[in-house]
Amino acid sequence: MENSKDKTVKDLAPLRDIKSSPELCMSCGTCSAGCPITGQDGFDPRKIVGMVIEGRDQELVESNLPWLCTMCAKCEHACPMGINITGIVRTIRGLVDRDKVPGMIHKGVELCLETGNNIGLPSEDFDFIIEDVGEEVAEEEGYEEFAAPIDKENANILHTLHNKLVNTQNEDLVHWWKIFHAADESFTIPSENWEGVNWGLFSGDDESMKTVVGRIVEHMEKLKVKNLMYPE
Amino acid sequence: MDRKFSTLVAGAGISGVRAALDLAELGYRVLLIDKKASAGGILSQLDYQFPNDHCGMCRTLPMIDRNNGAQFCLRKGIFHKNITFMPGCEIETVKGTPGNLSISLKRSPLGVDPEKCTGCLSCESVCPVTVKEDFNGNLSQRKAIYLPVPHNIPNKRVIDFESCTKCGECVSECPTNAIDITKDVGIETIDGIGSVILATGTELYNPDGVDLYNTSKIKDVVTATAFERIMSSSGPYKGKIQRPSDGKEIKKVAFIQCVGSRNLMIGADYCSSVCCMFALKEAALLAEKTKSSDSAIFCMDLRTFSRDGERYKERVKEKGVRFIRSRIHSVEKDDSGNPSISYVDADGKQKSESFDLVVLSTGKSQNLTHPSFIENEGVFGISETPDFKEISDSMINSSFASSKAIQIAKEYDYETKKSSTQINDDDPKLHIILCSCGNLFKENVDLTKITEDISRIYGIGITTIDQACSLEGWSELKSIIDEKGVNRLIIGACNPQIFSTKLSDNSLLTEIITLAEHISDTESVDEATKSILSEIASSIGRLKKYTPQKVRSMNISKRALVLGGGISGLSSAKTLSDSGVPVTIVEKSDKLGGNLPFISDETVIKSIKNLIEKVSSDSNIDILFNSELSSHKGVPGKFESVISKENTELIVQTGSIIVATGGGKASFDDENERVKTTFDLSIELMEKKVDAKNIVMMQCKDSRVEPFNYCSRICCGKALDNAIKIKEQNPDAKITMFYRDIMAYGDIEKKYTEARRRGVIFKRFEKEKYPEVISNDNGFTIKAFDFILNEDIEIKADLLVYSTGVAPQVDNLEKTLKLKTTVDGFIKEVDFKFRPVDTGKEGIFICGLRRNPANASEAEKEGVSAAQRALRLLNSEILISSGQVAHVRHSICSRCNACVTACPYTARFVSVEDRKVYVDDISCQGCGTCASVCPNNATIIEGFEEKGILDSIEAALG
Amino acid sequence: MTTYIDQTESYKGEAIKKLAVELLKNNTVDSLFIPFQNSYSGIPMPSLISDPEKTDGIEPIAPVAPFNSAKQAASVIKYATGKKTAFFLRPCEIRALVELVKLNQCTLEDAVIISYDCYGRVENKKYLELLSSNDQVNKDFYTDESLQNETTTTCKSCDAFTPLNADIAISFMGTDQSVFEGTSEKGSDVLSSLNSAIGGSLDLKSGGSIDQSIVEGIKEKRSKEKETLFSKTSETIKDVDSFQKMIGSCLNCYNCRTACPVCYCKECVFLTDIFLHDPDILHQRSIKKGVLKLPVDTTMFHMTRISHISHSCVGCGQCTSVCPSDIQVADMFRTVSEKTQEKLEYKAGQNIEQPIPFLAYKEEN
């Protein structure tokens, strides 16, 4: 992060296939017309690109504008110049001091790096919940043979989890597993570093993002799993 | 070797038609082909053209030697003695060398023999295949056997073999055995062709399948062409302006600009040039037709760079149409089923609005290229790439291409003998031939009564033949003509167009009556008979009184006068000289080249210098320096001009005059050396580096506002060039360009993209609020409002560059030559669209900056185009006048001169010597306005003699 | 600024005559165009006089007009010759002349037009009759109302009897004097130069007043006459049947068009080949209708003539005067013309700048 501070958003923002730098923007307004939150709290994707072109990075970094974006990418889907608007927004977010990252996303990133999941759920709690939910599934008629597969090798799908599914909304897990079972699909859940939600994406923290992604890759290699299921 | 055609013109759109006519008018035979089943191109779908919101296409037709072509609406088809039209054809390969090209054509079968088809419709009624009608933007349906263009004549059906199931129903139903569904695509080779003109135009971008526009899900999202069809009375809803989904009247339309254009993501780094004016025109028409005024055009720049574009836009605005600077993301459907769009308004707020209809201003389709044979020698493209152009630009480019084809035609001696048939002017001897069309007329009309009545009242004989349209019928018809020794003939048949073309070479005066129009299910035999009788009587009345058209000829002063030695004048002179016409150039200054010192493009400079050299060394071109036209008289073909040159006067006799006196930078004065004009900067940049660090460029300085309310076309391109050059020299220079609309039409768009890529910053301002410039010791501060950042901004500059526009030369020629000017002082074309280099005074043509702002290559093309028009007059020593012109019976003329005032072509003049009114046969187009203002018939129009018309009215009511 | 001559003379015409002679004598003009009684005709005929010694026969305002002299006036000024001529014309003659200017039949460059309040004219025959019993009829006409009652129907119903578009207007009505007014720059110049040169002999005094109410009174009376006449005529021509009845005895002599001052064609279209029918046409018509009245095309002739010149009709009444079949051509023409001119917002002879409706084309866009 230190090095990048010398560079501007213009330099840092990734390019799309046609190598369209922000300068190509002709301020046509396609992004703003399509953005679901244009006008809310002064948000306007065209304006953000405009400020980037003029090198007004610091202003952007200090404002709440980059944090209003939902990253839905509707803007760049239609941008005639192919400008990577969400990439720009992420780049700005990444330039924000970590202690200024709003809400709990940066904290989540830190917890994830530390504990393997965004909410810092201890692994004994995780094991208990997975076992418990697995039993719940097996109680139903036709699912008697079901057992939650942990760290199973050669499964077809690696099933990473959204922390919410584990923590508060585990009835959704029931649905998923029932579907897998009914479809006779082999899957497995990693016993540690199971977090499927990479908050580094939202906070613009590429390094952490890379670490989290790396863990999943590691799982897949180790367990020889072919496919990945991601909760987002 | 068959050397029938000097030129093959591929593409029968307006460009192809222009090129074909250019050649045909000079006596060269042309083979005109189109891959479609009909001629007319995109214009056949458009009923209206900006800026007068009507068509005017017929003004393209020849005005000299009119006898060789049909004198009717060009949208019906193209008919000229020297033009052969072949539909359903595409070029496969071109081999050989200019003057002897061998061309293989892919011919798709049309399925119907046009010689036999009577347009009776029985085939359509039995055809089981129904498909969407592309002619109407897929908003209506047609059969697999159909009429490709409803207004074309002859109205022959064709088969769309892509959807035809070859069931054969139509074949057995056809009463004249005209249908053949067995033929396959064939290859035909034509040899001995001099050159090829490629006028295949381009295709429209197809927005179907783009998820943003939802054309498949929302029926009320249509393309601009489809909307044009909706507004057309021959369109899918017969002119009722209703929307496709539910038939609701359309009142409020959103036009989405740049659909398929100016979009790097789809490889469209260009502006399609015409869509802005197209949308403006459609919005204006809708407002006019429905008296509604709530439509909106969503655009980035509104590219109103053509003649009158700026003022036209203002007129459209006055009608209540909104121009909203927001490119549209996508079209959705609202709760009531109306298409709805979101946009950002001027305050940066997002708004959502529903419309009755959304029109997509689709540009040209991307990634189109010319076929590889464009590289062959002797093949000329109308444009460098398949492109859309404003009609006037198309016409100019067409003539530019045809002039090259003419050089080849001339070199290889393709010219046909000019002839004009003298019609037998013995006493009228009439005969009538009626076609009984199988049994159709026998059953529905009392032919005996007709024969008896005509003989009793008029003493004229009638012969009935069975199928006049068949080969046997045709020979029977010819033998009757010979046998009876008649010189005037009335033919009654069901499909008269066949005869009008077949008989055109004959020395007969012919009237053709459409019998079929008198027969319908609701009419009795008596009524049909009566109706036909009176039509025959009416024709007799007229035919009897026709004065046979006299062929007059006139010797031409085979020399052209070119006023102005600038780019357009030089290219004009060169083209004329290459065609064997001696030229006199009159140049005000002491050198040639005009605006050459203000051109910064090396290749252009080189080509102009080359042109200057060629013209200077051309023994066929006299150049008079330091001279001006002081007075002028005479008629086209024989003008007499007085040139004043350093206190002496000399008289030049020429057949034609080309006005190319040009124009230049609009006047602009600023003492400050850190203020420059875009033009001056471009010259400076050729030699040295600009060392300024903060450069501000200001577009539209005193331009596009009254009193100079026009776009100068070239400033944006030049400013972009400058910006790119500075960035090349010094990437760190900060360049800000203030603009109203970047007029980067066509491929100039690429420069705009390039400038942005290099970091030039663009800030838009509104017409009403020109950025404020405060000059101080260090340079300037420019204060403006930034619409994107939504805030007031101040930009520092150490160099300020103004785009000041182009102004026409002040030379008084409009008075000397009695030409019309625009309010801005440019010389006005008689028809901006279809005759862009004609002044309206025959023999006098206009090109270059004296006509309209243009860049060097545009001016060069205009010059060639003007020369090409002049060649119609200068190509031969003798000019044969057309028939149907006015002449004056001096013995009874009271010289009230009402006719002189009335003539739209200034073809009439009062002689200074004898005060009599004379008609110049070449300029006269036979419109008859003079005759109708003449109270005592002292003016007569050949072929439309009052007595004949009165008799025919009397007979019609008899 | 007006000047006047005391009406010491017993005859208003004397003042005009005096003015005319002085104009010629002082070379203010090269010739006079003025009614002149010669020894061959009882009726004063418009004449072009260039010799001041031969001015005795001038009868400027005899209550007769053998024809509307605009056409003859136009023939003198068909184009500019540099010969200045003073034209003494009735208001209706000026109106016709103005129309002829617009029709390019003449130019007013060399003309000074002098006119006066018109009391009307009597038919030629009537005038000769009156003259034979009273050789002072020219003078008495202006004082004797019973003589004024002899004027034509047209004159009695003419409410445009005061000079318009003259250079010098002379008023008789509403004043005991002859009040001269330069109504154009040209006219004022002529009057003032005349005044300074020979003011004494002409006895021109500055001032002079007109009682407009008297003029208005006459106008009102005539307007009423006109209304009555027009509504009667409207009834007569209300349909083609009644119109044909009116013109039933027309013999195609074309006198009306010859007498018409604005029918400017060298040769009428009805004399050209368009309306000269071959016998087979006549037979065809006869076969179709059963009966064909001859001469043919009389209705067509009158209606065409109306269509050609009703916008320029000045209502002088000469067409009626010359009709051998006593057809009230003028009534019909005037009635139709008034409405046509009203609808076209054009008044014949009124505004020399306003072009004839069909010859004025608005520039496109």
Next chain:
Amino acid sequence: MSEHKPKIVALVCNWCTYTAADLAGTSRRDYPSEIRLVRLMCTGMIDSKYILKAFLEGADGVFIGGCHPGDCHYIDGNLKAVKRIEAIGIMLEQFGFEKERLKLEWIGASEGPEFQENMQEFAKKIGDMGKVQTADRMIL
């Protein structure tokens, strides 16, 4: 009354209205057969005599069709005709010809349906008005 089949003379310009009539004809759009088309090069060519002649010969209506303003092949012949036709209408009215019997309409080349509609409408209107006063009369 409406049973009366009116005789109509249509003076049409070669470029626009004649083309429209042709288009109507070729696309099998019936227009009343009582209409007699007289093709002229331009409406600017229409002499007042043509209109008079038609009415005096018993035409129940005279239809004049030309190009839309701005669209005239001869620049502005159509506009030049307007006043003349207006004036003749005013005159005819005074001789008892209802002004509805003379109609001027701009019909563009592609407006076949407009031509048909105009003709049907005009024929109907004229038909409803009854015979023209000159019908079956001998005009002297």
